[in-house]
Amino acid sequence: MLKPILILCLGNEVLRDDCFGPEVARRLSGRGNLGEGVEVIYAAVAGFALLDLLHDRKRVLVVDTIQTGKAPPGTLHYFEAGLLAPSEHLINSHQMSLPTALELGRQLHIAMPHSVDVLAVEVKDVNTLSEEMTPEVAAAVEHAIELVGRWIVQDKMEESKYVTRESVNIGR
Numbered sequence: 001m002l003k004p005i006l007i008l009c010l011g012n013e014v015l016r017d018d019c020f021g022p023e024v025a026r027r028l029s030g031r032g033n034l035g036e037g038v039e040v041i042y043a044a045v046a047g048f049a050l051l052d053l054l055h056d057r058k059r060v061l062v063v064d065t066i067q068t069g070k071a072p073p074g075t076l077h078y079f080e081a082g083l084l085a086p087s088e089h090l091i092n093s094h095q096m097s098l099p100t101a102l103e104l105g106r107q108l109h110i111a112m113p114h115s116v117d118v119l120a121v122e123v124k125d126v127n128t129l130s131e132e133m134t135p136e137v138a139a140a141v142e143h144a145i146e147l148v149g150r151w152i153v154q155d156k157m158e159e160s161k162y163v164t165r166e167s168v169n170i171g172r
Contacts, residue, residue: 074136
C-alpha cells in the first residue's frame with residue numbers, strides 16, 4: 001500500500017534563504033489538517049537519504065530553493081522533477097540530485113512516486129549563516145503555502161489549470 005502524498009520541504013534552518021523550506025513546513029504543519037492522506041516533512045537531507053523519504057509514495061511535492069539567475073529573488077517556479085538534469089559528475093551521495101535519486105531508486109527496484117513536482121523559490125543568498133530570509137524570499141512564503149494548498153485540493157496540481165508549468169512571480 002502506498003503511503004500518503006508527501007509535501008517534502010528541503011533546506012537548512014541556519015542558511016539565510018535556505019530557511020524557505022523549513023519555514024513553509026512549519027507554517028503548513030501549524031495549520032492543522034491538510035486533508036486525508038497528506039503528510040508534511042521537513043528534511044535537511046540530500047542524496048541517498050531522499051530514497052527513504054520518497055519510497056512507496058504515490059505523489060510528492062518538493063518545496064525547495066533554486067538559484068537560476070534568470071529570475072528575481074522571490075520568484076516561485078513550478079515544474080516536474082524530471083525536468084531537472086541529473087548529476088553528471090556524481091562524486092558523493094550528498095551531490096545526488098533529486099532526478100538522480102529517483103532514477104537510482106527505480107534501478108534498484110524501489111517503489112518511487114508516480115509523480116514528483118517541485119515548487120522552488122528563486123533565492124538571493126544561501127551562503128550566509130542566518131535564520132532570517134532575505135525580504136524577497138520571505139515575501140514568497142505565504143504565496144508558496146497557497147500554491148501547496150491548491151496542489152493538494154486540485155488533485156495534486158497535475159490536473160490543475162490555475163498555474164502554468166512556468167515561473168510564477170509574486171510581484172516582489
